[in-house]
Amino acid sequence: MRGKKPRLLCLALGLAAMLPAFSQVGHPVKGSWSGYWGPTRTNQTRILLLLDWENNEITGTINPGANAVDIDRAELDLTTWTLTIEADMPVKAGGTERYVATGKLENLGSWINRRYSGTYRHGRENGTFTVTLN
């Protein structure tokens, strides 16, 4: 019996120190993402994407705030980590055009370099986008 208590105490302290490693941080897409999208490398627009996971569905907003656009469809292919989001987004000429973005989620294990990049179509415009998790 001698020495058993300190050993247990050490074990308990060690396990307690490891607890943060098991913290649940939610769905991989959950959070705010920032980056750029545009038709060419020199014509890029800043984008802020706010994604959430509610009732087994991905929900979200493009550019939350005064000019927010709700994402009305989001689909994640778990086999390839390909995420498609769709929304009716305003165009400069007035009105809205369908915005469809498809890209891959990468570096899912990283908190500082999780990336979502791919291509988009907005009405007649096509381009690329890259956002990283904030």
Next chain:
Amino acid sequence: MHPRFTFPLAAAAVLAAAPAVAHHSFAAEFDANTPIELTGTVTKVAWNNPHTFFYIDVQAPDGKVQNWALEMGSPNGLMRRGWTRNSMRIGDVVSVTGSRAKDGSFKGNARTVVLSNGEQLFAGSSQGNAEGNTQAD
């Protein structure tokens, strides 16, 4: 206690105390002589101890977007100054006064924040000597 348990216990205690190292004085990181006034869109809010951070996209004069990290007091200290977890939401446009980091990076210590609804709140700055900012929390 047996001596062979001393080292593991000490190591565990040091590991547990590691987050406290994140708490630092204002002068160690920020320059009171380099004031900043920024307006931008909130991209992230992190209610962490010992300092809450928020991040804003600020458009520079050349049109480029700079993402600034702004430090405030502890969550508990901010609550005492009237903050709630919903005071600042992602996408809100806020204005900030404070001091820039000494290393010249896009980082600052926030002193006051004007929220999107026009309400001005003190940010629990570790700089002190401003109303509501007596000391770091």
